[in-house]
Amino acid sequence: MTRLVLIGAPGAGKGTQGELLAQRWGLSHIATGDLLRAEVQAGSGLGQEVGGYLDTGTLVPDQVLLDLVLPLVHRAATGAGYLLDGFPRSVDQARRLDELAGAEAAVQRVLFLDVPRPELVARLLHRAAEQDRSDDTEEVIVRRLRVFDELTAPLIGYYRDAGLLSIIDASGSVQQVLAATLAAL
């Protein structure tokens, strides 16, 4: 499996597990939140366009994401493969990805990192204390979890119906979750 998608609520550990999995197999780790934050920090045109969405915890428009991600997906698919982290984030985005990726770049497996809600909130508040992310305030955390429930969680059914989904119990330590993920693959 070299073309993977990680799904999880904010705080589920997508970034950490994504990095470990991508390193292990030499996959391109395409983390859309990181890419967008880098644009904001660089003060690029794209960064100025998307900064407000990130600050408020709302989704950046689909076309912006598709323009950003598709070239990376196609390039990675001709190499070692990709691990998508943070995209797709809605059924609409997943449909567009299916349409535009083509057979050679199509998603092969989707891992849903499942973490109970109270633990997610605790992890996010802990991260807020450690990192300086503009979207880790309590108000924005609540909004991001709502966006996940309304727009991203339906992806679980979408990929289950497609026969691509594995659900990982991601409530343990980093090493436990990594082991569970590797076992699922």
Ligand code: AMP
């Ligand atoms: P993350 O680091 O994955 O939690 O993403 C941080 C923020 O980046 C999100 O709250 C959104 O504002 C934006 N973002 C990241 N990925 C996407 C996506 N696939 N679609 C829309 N917005 C996104």
